[in-house]
Amino acid sequence: xxxxxxxxxxxxxxxLSPDVVVREVGDETILLNxxxxxxxxxxxxxxxxxxxxxQGHSPMQARDALLKLYEVGPAVLDRDLAAxxxxxxxxxxxxxxx
Amino acid sequence: xxxxMRPACAQAPLEVPHFHRWEAASGDPVALFYRVPGGFLLRFxxxxxxxxxLEPRAICCTPTPEVSKTVISAVYSNQVLxxxxxxxxxxxxHASATVGPQGALAFLGKSGRGKSTLAAAFARAGYPFLTDxxxxxxxxxxxxxxxxxxxxxxxxxxxxxxxxxxxxGRESADWIEKDRFGSDPSLPFHNQPARLRAVYVLxxxxxxDPAILRLSPLxxxxxxxxxxxxxxxxxxxxxxxxxxxVVRLVQMVDCFSLDYPRKFESLPQLITAVxxxxxxxMEAHPR
Numbered sequence: 001x002x003x004x005x006x007x008x009x010x011x012x013x014x015x016l017s018p019d020v021v022v023r024e025v026g027d028e029t030i031l032l033n034x035x036x037x038x039x040x041x042x043x044x045x046x047x048x049x050x051x052x053x054x055q056g057h058s059p060m061q062a063r064d065a066l067l068k069l070y071e072v073g074p075a076v077l078d079r080d081l082a083a084x085x086x087x088x089x090x091x092x093x094x095x096x097x098x
Numbered sequence: 099x100x101x102x103m104r105p106a107c108a109q110a111p112l113e114v115p116h117f118h119r120w121e122a123a124s125g126d127p128v129a130l131f132y133r134v135p136g137g138f139l140l141r142f143x144x145x146x147x148x149x150x151x152l153e154p155r156a157i158c159c160t161p162t163p164e165v166s167k168t169v170i171s172a173v174y175s176n177q178v179l180x181x182x183x184x185x186x187x188x189x190x191x192h193a194s195a196t197v198g199p200q201g202a203l204a205f206l207g208k209s210g211r212g213k214s215t216l217a218a219a220f221a222r223a224g225y226p227f228l229t230d231x232x233x234x235x236x237x238x239x240x241x242x243x244x245x246x247x248x249x250x251x252x253x254x255x256x257x258x259x260x261x262x263x264x265x266x267g268r269e270s271a272d273w274i275e276k277d278r279f280g281s282d283p284s285l286p287f288h289n290q291p292a293r294l295r296a297v298y299v300l301x302x303x304x305x306x307d308p309a310i311l312r313l314s315p316l317x318x319x320x321x322x323x324x325x326x327x328x329x330x331x332x333x334x335x336x337x338x339x340x341x342x343x344v345v346r347l348v349q350m351v352d353c354f355s356l357d358y359p360r361k362f363e364s365l366p367q368l369i370t371a372v373x374x375x376x377x378x379x380m381e382a383h384p385r
Binding site: 023 | 320
C-alpha cells in the first residue's frame with residue numbers, strides 16, 4: 001500500500017520547467033536543463049510520466065494512466081513515481097505549478 | 099575574417115574573471131574564456147591570447163614571448179577556429195579520427211589523453227588519419243561526415259619517437275612544444291570527408307587490456323558535449339541548438355568508451371581490438 005507521503009507528493013500540481021528541452025534518443029529520453037547545463041535521462045516509463053505532466057495532467061492523473069498501461073502494482077508504482085518526482089524537482093526538471 | 103598579430107607580450111592577469119575553462123587530463127588549465135566588449139578573449143596559458151570580435155568578425159592574437167609561430171598557428175587552427183565555428187552552428191569535437199575499413203572512427207578525450215598518439219599509430223599501421231585534434235562534423239542526410247583537418251600530427255617527444263620514428267619509447271622529459279609530423283606515405287592522411295561510423299571516448303588507462311563498452315544515449319550525449327567545442331557555454335539559445343546537434347549525432351552514430359593501457363608496445367594490440375570491435379558492431383547493428 002502506498003505511503004501517505006508518496007500520495008501527497010503525487011497529489012501536488014507540477015509543470016515542466018520552461019528551461020528544459022526534451023529529446024528521445026533510442027529507448028531513452030534525455031532532458032537538458034538549460035538553467036544548470038546538466039543532462040538527465042529517463043527510461044520509457046519515466047518518459048511517459050513526464051510526457052503526461054507536460055500535457056497538463058497532474059502527477060496523480062499520470063499515475064492513474066500508467067497503472068492502466070503497465071502491469072505493475074499500485075504501491076510499487078506510487079513509490080517509484082514519488083521517488084522520480086522528487087528527483088525531477090531536485091534537478092529542476094519540474095516545478096510546482098503556480 | 100580579419101586576423102591581426104600583435105607583438106609578443108607576457109600574459110598579465112585580467113581584471114574580469116573567466117566564465118569557462120578547459121583542463122588537460124592533469125587538471126592544468128589549457129584555455130580560459132573571458133567576456134570582453136564585442137566578443138571574447140581566449141587565453142591559452144603560455145601560448146597566447148586571442149581576442150575575438152563577433153561583429154564584424156575579427157581575431158587578434160597576442161602571443162607570449164616564448165611561443166613559436168608554429169604553436170600559435172596550431173592553436174589558431176585547432177582551437178580558435180573550431181570555437182568560432184561552433185558559435186556559428188557547426189559541430190566540432192576535441193577528437194582525432196582515423197579511417198578504417200568501415201569508415202571514420204573518432205577518438206574523443208581531454209588534452210593529454212592520447213588522441214594524437216592514436217591517430218599517428220593508426221596511420222603508421224596503414225589507416226590514414228583525418229585529424230589529430232579538432233574533428234569537424236557535417237550532417238549529410240542520415241549520416242555524419244568527418245571532415246579532414248590539417249595534414250599533420252602533433253606529438254609529444256616520447257610518442258613521436260615511439261610511433262613515428264619507429265624507436266622504442268623512452269621516459270618523458272620536460273617539454274614545452276609538441277613535435278609536428280607532416281603526412282607522408284608512412285604517415286598517410288585522408289584528405290576527403292569520410293562517413294563517421296563510431297565514436298570512442300578515451301578512458302584514463304586503468305586496465306591492463308583494452309576495454310570497450312557501449313555508451314547509453316545519456317552517457318553519449320554527456321561525453322560528446324563534454325568534448326565539443328563550445329565558445330559560450332552560458333548562451334542558452336546556442337546551448338539548446340548544440341544539444342539538438344549532439345542528439346542527432348548520437349541517434350546516427352554509435353558511441354563507446356575505450357580504455358586501454360598507455361603503453362606504446364600495446365598499440366598494435368589496441369588497433370586490432372578497435373578495428374575488430376568496429377567491424378563486429380557494424381555487422382551487428384547496421385545503419
